[in-house]
Amino acid sequence: MSQSPATLPPVLLHSEAELARDALAAPLLARAVRLARWAGPGTRVGAGGELVDEQLPAAAAELGLTGADGAGSGDDDGDAAAYASEAWRVAVDTGLVEVRDPEETEDGDADAEEAEGTVTAGEELRLLTSGGPQDVLGIWLAALETVFADATVPDLEDLVDAIEGGGEIDFEELGWDPQGEAEFLEGVLGNLYLLTVGDNAPEGGAVPLPALAASMIIPDDMGEPTDDVLEQVSDAMMRLDDQFRMLEPIGLVAYQPVDEALMADIDSEEPLPPADEDEDVTRYGMVRLTPLGLYGIRARMLEAGLDAPAVGDLADKGADTLLDATAAFPQAAAQAEIELWLARRVPLEAARELLAAARGGDEGAPLRRLRCQQALSLVGGTAEPALREVLDDAELGGLARVWLAEHGAAQVPAPSEGMVFWLTIDTIAAQLAAEGNSEELQGLVEGLAAQHSGFFAAAWRVEHPATADVLEAMGRLHPDKRVAKEARKAAFKARSQQA
Numbered sequence: 001m002s003q004s005p006a007t008l009p010p011v012l013l014h015s016e017a018e019l020a021r022d023a024l025a026a027p028l029l030a031r032a033v034r035l036a037r038w039a040g041p042g043t044r045v046g047a048g049g050e051l052v053d054e055q056l057p058a059a060a061a062e063l064g065l066t067g068a069d070g071a072g073s074g075d076d077d078g079d080a081a082a083y084a085s086e087a088w089r090v091a092v093d094t095g096l097v098e099v100r101d102p103e104e105t106e107d108g109d110a111d112a113e114e115a116e117g118t119v120t121a122g123e124e125l126r127l128l129t130s131g132g133p134q135d136v137l138g139i140w141l142a143a144l145e146t147v148f149a150d151a152t153v154p155d156l157e158d159l160v161d162a163i164e165g166g167g168e169i170d171f172e173e174l175g176w177d178p179q180g181e182a183e184f185l186e187g188v189l190g191n192l193y194l195l196t197v198g199d200n201a202p203e204g205g206a207v208p209l210p211a212l213a214a215s216m217i218i219p220d221d222m223g224e225p226t227d228d229v230l231e232q233v234s235d236a237m238m239r240l241d242d243q244f245r246m247l248e249p250i251g252l253v254a255y256q257p258v259d260e261a262l263m264a265d266i267d268s269e270e271p272l273p274p275a276d277e278d279e280d281v282t283r284y285g286m287v288r289l290t291p292l293g294l295y296g297i298r299a300r301m302l303e304a305g306l307d308a309p310a311v312g313d314l315a316d317k318g319a320d321t322l323l324d325a326t327a328a329f330p331q332a333a334a335q336a337e338i339e340l341w342l343a344r345r346v347p348l349e350a351a352r353e354l355l356a357a358a359r360g361g362d363e364g365a366p367l368r369r370l371r372c373q374q375a376l377s378l379v380g381g382t383a384e385p386a387l388r389e390v391l392d393d394a395e396l397g398g399l400a401r402v403w404l405a406e407h408g409a410a411q412v413p414a415p416s417e418g419m420v421f422w423l424t425i426d427t428i429a430a431q432l433a434a435e436g437n438s439e440e441l442q443g444l445v446e447g448l449a450a451q452h453s454g455f456f457a458a459a460w461r462v463e464h465p466a467t468a469d470v471l472e473a474m475g476r477l478h479p480d481k482r483v484a485k486e487a488r489k490a491a492f493k494a495r496s497q498q499a
Contacts, residue, residue, distance in 0.1 A: 010309040010333045011197045011298055014291045020133035022292040023140035026251030031063050031087035032143065036096035036125050038062045043119040049092045049099040051085060059084040086150075094142040095124035137295070140251075144296050147250045151243040152181040184216065184236075185243060186300075189289075191215045192253075193297045196289050199330040209244075209258065209285030213237045237285065244287050252293040259283040311336045315344055319357035322375075323368040327433070338375045351376060351383035359395050361465050363433075369399060370430035376403055384409055398423030421462045424448065429466035432473055442477045449474070449483050456490040460497070468494035 013019070023029060038059070044052045051059055057080075060066050065080035091097045100118040127135040195207050213236035218225055225233070237258065244255040262283060289297065301308040314322050314337055322341050326334040342350055358372035359365070376383060387403050390396040391413060398419045404412045415423075431441045448455055459471060468491050475487035 008194070008301070008306065008308050009197045009199075009330050010311050010313070010337065011193075011294050012311040012333065012336055013295055013298070016133035016137065019292055019295050020136040020140075022251055022290070023136050024128070026140065026143075026249065026292070028087060028090060028147065028249040029140060029143050029251070031083070032090040032094065032096055033125070033128060034063060035059055035084070035087050036091045036121065039091075039097050039119045039121075041118055041120070045099050045119060051088045053081075056081040056084050059088060063087065090143045090146050091122075093146040094139050095122040096128075096139070097125070098122045140292070141296060141299055144250055144252060147246060147252075148182075148185070151246040152178065152185055184239075187216055188212060188240060189297050190301070192287065192289055193294065193301070196294065197330075197333075199332070205288040206254075206256075206286040207288065208281045209237050209240055209287060210281070212287065213240055240287075241285055244285075251290055252296055254288050254290055256282060256286040258285040312340050313337075315340045317341075319350070319353040323354070323357050323371045324364065326371050327364060327367040334371060334374065338371070339378060342375065342378055347379045347382040348386055351379050351386035352389070355386060355390055355396055355400075358399075359393075361395075363465070365395075366426045366430035366466060367433040369395070369426060370434065373399055373403070377406075381407055394419075394422070395426075398426075417458075418462070421459055422464055425459065425462050425464045425467050425470050428470045428473070429464075432470070437473070437477055441473075442479075445474045445477045446479070449478060449480075449487075456486045460490040460494040462494075468498060 014022075024033075044055045046052055057066065060080035060083065063080075063084055065083055088097075092099060098120050100120065124135075124139050128139065192207060192212060195201060195212075196205055210233065213233045214225075217232045217236055218229055222229070241258050244253055245257060247253050248255045298308045298310065309325075311333055314325055317325075319341075322338065326337050329337060345353075354372045354375050358369045360368065376387070384404065384407065387400040387409075390400050393400070398415055401412055401415050401419075402423075428441070428444065431438070431444070435441060452458075456471070460467065464470075471487050471491035471494055475484045475491060478484045478487060
């Protein structure tokens, strides 16, 4: 995976029990399990553990891939044999069946038929019924590894001829880079993961295939793509169309293939033009990760050494870790993480722990306090004693008064003017850290300047570490040049005071 740990938002996963049910329902794994239960000592396999050609029709029939009388067209029979062979390979690779090499027999001697190997049920087959959800998911991940490897192998007749001829494969001559193919697909799935779990995830989670291909081909700083680049995108779409068709039966993705009517255009020498705004983009293929797919890609990321957090990872951590970590989370993920954290704690004790962790004058402190406010809003009225305990705290007093007022508490002391200004600076600093120069923040800045004519004259005196930065940001964000100039002058005074 090409993504750095800092780019990975937390993912909200389904429970292991739900994911295990999805894994068992994946068509390819279900076929592999069915063949594993069908196989026995009489099942004939080759030296590599594959079903011999004569065995494939029976395997296909067991899977219901042929008619009851075994009749069918040549193409249908070929497809059925291919599906059966694929399912058998998954059964072998995942340990659902074990193939014993004849050379492992006691006397080391075997006739031609015995030399084909002996099939027995594998330990993993028993785990599917006697094990837990983690066992099932472990088997599914092994199956995914097999399918992923198959998806990165191109359909090249020369490659088949070389393998069957026993000769050495010249990958460079074939124009195939095995490592490059694997890295490309890893990168595509990584981008799909990020698009799925990020704040800007598409509605329904489905991503157009051209956008996904372009994310791997077109540089971020490129303006209008050249014909050469568009041709590369078209080629990538064709590769991905084949690969997603292979990955769908294992339950990793839900895929709507490219419209067959477009295939001729994609296969032509000319690059595929970008879709018009009014054109139905779904014709170009749509793909989304399933809940099981999110689990699978995250597992691969973790195995690759990336920090791929999941919502719930912080449930047993302290409030300081919770606030620091969720500071960088998308809003929905932060909310879900905080809810799980609170569910394990006594509300009043949780409130006190959160308030203690929210203190500080470091750069990340404003955003910690914003997450603290978010968490306290979920605690309920039982947290009131904890909030009253910090009413005189310079950093938390304003936050406490807001919370008490919102919850209808009696006898809430009015804040001083200094506390109001400090809380305002702190809130804007947190919003800047969380969202940058957003439209919402611009609206907040305009509202503050309009409601308080002397805001900047007083704000630069606020003893908050972020005062100068906040005033500079207000100068950038305010559309009125006169007001923006006032903000910049106030920022200069604040920096002079800090110096």
